[in-house]
Amino acid sequence: MAKAKTTTAPKPKKKTSKPAKAVALKAAPKAEKKTKKKSRASHGAEVLWKLAEHPMVGELLAIGATAAVAAIAEAADPKGKKNVSGKSVKAAGKAAAAAIGARLISEFSDGKKATKPAKA
Numbered sequence: 001m002a003k004a005k006t007t008t009a010p011k012p013k014k015k016t017s018k019p020a021k022a023v024a025l026k027a028a029p030k031a032e033k034k035t036k037k038k039s040r041a042s043h044g045a046e047v048l049w050k051l052a053e054h055p056m057v058g059e060l061l062a063i064g065a066t067a068a069v070a071a072i073a074e075a076a077d078p079k080g081k082k083n084v085s086g087k088s089v090k091a092a093g094k095a096a097a098a099a100i101g102a103r104l105i106s107e108f109s110d111g112k113k114a115t116k117p118a119k120a
Contacts, residue, residue, distance in 0.1 A: 056107070060100050067099035068092040 051057060075088030 060103060063103050064096035064100045068096040071095035 069092075071092040071094075072088055075085075075091055
């Protein structure tokens with residue numbers, strides 16, 4: 001018969017003590033600690049949020065959505081089918097972009113007219 005193998009417990013390692021570190025005599029005041037800087041990602045998110053809150057952005061979205069719905073309604077099948085083809089969705093996107101572009105052009109052209117000095 002073969003002898004049963006017995007396992008031996010591993011020998012415990014001796015802990016070596018680390019040398020003591022020198023303690024600073026004067027601790028830094030809490031007011032002088034540096035604050036964390038905001039990460040670029042959070043800064044970008046804040047900028048986008050402020051942009052989304054602007055009234056002009058809301059108006060442009062409403063104009064684009066109205067133009068898109070009108071284009072889809074115009075392209076809808078008169079028989080009452082609910083399926084909308086890819087072509088009509090593409091046309092709706094183009095209509096929305098055109099409406100938003102026209103509104104932006106009119107907004108900025110009005111601003112240029114107001115800033116030009118009146119000729120006597």
